[in-house]
Amino acid sequence: MSRFFADARLVAAKDLRIEARSRVLLNQVAPFALLVLVLFGFALDADQRTLRAFAPGLFWVAVLFCALLAIQRSVSVEQADGALTGLRLSGMSPAALFVGKASAVFVQLVVLEVLLTAGIIVLYGSEVEQPLLVVATGLLAAVAVACTGTLYGALASGLGVRETLLPILLLPVLAPVLIGATRAFDDALGNAAVDGWAWLGLLAVFAVVATAGGALAHGALVDE
Amino acid sequence: MVELNAAVALLGRFPALTGVDLRIEAGETILLQGPNGAGKTTLLRLCAGLLAPESGTVTVLGHDLTAGSERRAVRRRVALLGHSTGLYEDLTVAENVRFWARAAGLDAELSVERVVGALQRLGLDDGLLDLPVHRLSAGQRRRTSLAALVVRRPELWLLDEPHAGLDQAGRSVVDKLIGDAVAAGGTVVVSSHELERVRTLSPRVVTLAGGAVHRDTSP
Amino acid sequence: MTETMETTDTTGSRGSRLLGVVTLLGLATLLLFAFALTEPDVRLHPTTGQEIGQFDAVRLLYLHVPLAVFTYVAFVLCAVASAGYLVKRTAWFDTMAYAAAEVGTVFCGLVLVTGSIWGRPVWNTWWEWGDVRLMTTLVLFLMFTGYLALRRATVDPRASARRGAVVALVAVLDLPIVNRSVEWWENRTLHQKSTLGELKIQDLTLFTLMLGFLVLGLVLAWLLLHRFRVGWLEREDAGHGVATAIAERRADIDEGDVDAAVGEGA
Numbered sequence: 187m188s189r190f191f192a193d194a195r196l197v198a199a200k201d202l203r204i205e206a207r208s209r210v211l212l213n214q215v216a217p218f219a220l221l222v223l224v225l226f227g228f229a230l231d232a233d234q235r236t237l238r239a240f241a242p243g244l245f246w247v248a249v250l251f252c253a254l255l256a257i258q259r260s261v262s263v264e265q266a267d268g269a270l271t272g273l274r275l276s277g278m279s280p281a282a283l284f285v286g287k288a289s290a291v292f293v294q295l296v297v298l299e300v301l302l303t304a305g306i307i308v309l310y311g312s313e314v315e316q317p318l319l320v321v322a323t324g325l326l327a328a329v330a331v332a333c334t335g336t337l338y339g340a341l342a343s344g345l346g347v348r349e350t351l352l353p354i355l356l357l358p359v360l361a362p363v364l365i366g367a368t369r370a371f372d373d374a375l376g377n378a379a380v381d382g383w384a385w386l387g388l389l390a391v392f393a394v395v396a397t398a399g400g401a402l403a404h405g406a407l408v409d410e
Numbered sequence: 411m412v413e414l415n416a417a418v419a420l421l422g423r424f425p426a427l428t429g430v431d432l433r434i435e436a437g438e439t440i441l442l443q444g445p446n447g448a449g450k451t452t453l454l455r456l457c458a459g460l461l462a463p464e465s466g467t468v469t470v471l472g473h474d475l476t477a478g479s480e481r482r483a484v485r486r487r488v489a490l491l492g493h494s495t496g497l498y499e500d501l502t503v504a505e506n507v508r509f510w511a512r513a514a515g516l517d518a519e520l521s522v523e524r525v526v527g528a529l530q531r532l533g534l535d536d537g538l539l540d541l542p543v544h545r546l547s548a549g550q551r552r553r554t555s556l557a558a559l560v561v562r563r564p565e566l567w568l569l570d571e572p573h574a575g576l577d578q579a580g581r582s583v584v585d586k587l588i589g590d591a592v593a594a595g596g597t598v599v600v601s602s603h604e605l606e607r608v609r610t611l612s613p614r615v616v617t618l619a620g621g622a623v624h625r626d627t628s629p
Numbered sequence: 630m631t632e633t634m635e636t637t638d639t640t641g642s643r644g645s646r647l648l649g650v651v652t653l654l655g656l657a658t659l660l661l662f663a664f665a666l667t668e669p670d671v672r673l674h675p676t677t678g679q680e681i682g683q684f685d686a687v688r689l690l691y692l693h694v695p696l697a698v699f700t701y702v703a704f705v706l707c708a709v710a711s712a713g714y715l716v717k718r719t720a721w722f723d724t725m726a727y728a729a730a731e732v733g734t735v736f737c738g739l740v741l742v743t744g745s746i747w748g749r750p751v752w753n754t755w756w757e758w759g760d761v762r763l764m765t766t767l768v769l770f771l772m773f774t775g776y777l778a779l780r781r782a783t784v785d786p787r788a789s790a791r792r793g794a795v796v797a798l799v800a801v802l803d804l805p806i807v808n809r810s811v812e813w814w815e816n817r818t819l820h821q822k823s824t825l826g827e828l829k830i831q832d833l834t835l836f837t838l839m840l841g842f843l844v845l846g847l848v849l850a851w852l853l854l855h856r857f858r859v860g861w862l863e864r865e866d867a868g869h870g871v872a873t874a875i876a877e878r879r880a881d882i883d884e885g886d887v888d889a890a891v892g893e894g895a
Contacts, residue, residue: 187513187803192512193513195510196509196513197513200498200501200509203500203501203505204498204501207500207501207542208499208500210742245797261500264583266499267494267495267496267497267498267499268492268493268494268495269459269496269497269498271490271494271496272496272510272513272558273491273513274460274485274508275458275459275460275485275486275488275489275490275512276485276486276513276514276515277482277483277485277486277515278513279710289858323640334799339707339797341779341792341795341796342779345783346782346789347781347782351775351778351779351782354771354775354778355772355775355778355779356770356773358768358771359772359777359799359803360808360887361768361807361810362803362807364544364807365810366810369813369814381734384813385813388806388809388810390563391806392806395802395806399802400800403795403799406715406791406794406795407791407792407795408479409481413803414859418875420871421785422786423784423785423786423867423870423871423874424874425871425875425878427872428875428879429875429879431779444890444891445886445887445889445890446890448887448890462787463873494754514858553768572851603891608760617887617891619882619886619887620878620879620882621875621879622879624887
């Protein structure tokens, strides 16, 4: 068991170190996230009241778009020079590899969410009324997206059509996360009188199922 | 050590191996040769437990590789040097070698010691250790990749064209490495187009053609 | 295996041809009942005396409702076969899963189309965002579109089977969560009170609906049977192809080429 967590930590640390060196997230994905927010502003006629009303939904759509990029990157790191073969030969358990890869994506998503939160506050004039709910929603949704995304990244890996296939495979599955996280934010940002904490329960269920299911299914995908 | 009987392996639907019969004893060194597309790479990957045989039997280090769990078990005990080097571009040489050592389950203390030793044996001077892999030449990359394998001290070496892309000094290093592995009691299978070079290392030459053993000579 | 190769140049057999004839006759009968013999849904408003109801649109329900039920049957079948594949790793389960997914996706598309056409006059909209079943079915349709895209994009048959099985299981596991989230999301549905319950269940209406279930069940079985056999033949053909390819590859070895390639005999 300690080997399991040691391996997971090793893989996560490796991915985060690669990100720290290559700065793909910081130099490419983060500006893209802000760009998406700005584009929504153009599309919705730059009316701040409208933007503020839609901020939770726009926020989570932007997170999903950026998550796609982060997951593509996470897959391509292993594909670029056949590192995945090396990982298979190392005898590391596929579940540990899954937890490691997903953890690294999770950390990156949290960073993006912080950035986007600042974005909607500055650009859309949103106000955080319940910070705790915002944090809890952000963390649970990031777990759900990172785990589902890592599993689906492995599904589409090694295919020539990976870039185009991943969104159509992944986004429908994440529909409940989008709905749940948006509604929770509606409450937390004071946009609508809904019970955000109830939605958090749904996100928690999704996150738990995605983590356990992903760790189990990853073996079937990575092992040959 | 390694025994294949009528082993067939598919790549997608293409029969890369069409029925290989081969027996390799412990401590033996064999040279695998044959025209491009003869199935050398697939044979090495099959022995490493990365592929499931479609039919026939493959036994490596006592593991019957028709079973998935056995394929997983054998992977830890072999070293496969493939065409791609399996290195992370953005990490340094030392970080890469250390990562692969720890991924193979070696503890941190031991791995540092072995990493340094392995890199020195491969003639990678200290100045290279902290360079990111994307700054290396093809030959340096291959040596780094070999260093990551040396650290694991495998029982069976499967080297797919280890000389490719190396200069004379690099080729000598590879030869010395193979010699060391044999001296340490390891079994080595090398595929190479460098016939003369490997002949001095190994008396047994297996020629593959059409996905099967065409000739097996031990002069 | 070789003796069956000679006879299976078609996916039909006596049994399946009979099933096909019965299915097609049944479909014709169903259409006759649904679009001609049954009455349109017209009722008088109890107080105003106006004509209300679904009018002719109700006829689509004789197709829509059974289609919807059998869509879910097909997808559950796909998930069960996928789970079977992951456990047993046999071609039968994989072929069945793929067949069920493909037929299920066609059924699912028809459910959405018939539902949308029906909804225009009755709900006064082509699309109702807040409706739970509508949204769930749409997400399901999209997930299985992805499934089919993935299977077509994966060349290696074993990888295709394994990856497909994971996607199918995820889709079916995800379904209750999608359903729950949409239900809470808008907390309203136009679907809820089974609209059929409001109908005057005349003998003919009920009969036509039951006929719809029977006939579309037969359609599903018939399509599945043939799709399964196509998948099976494809596999056998591929297996046969491998045997031929092995023989060709071994026969094709040219002594001179080998020597030239390895630098001997020159």
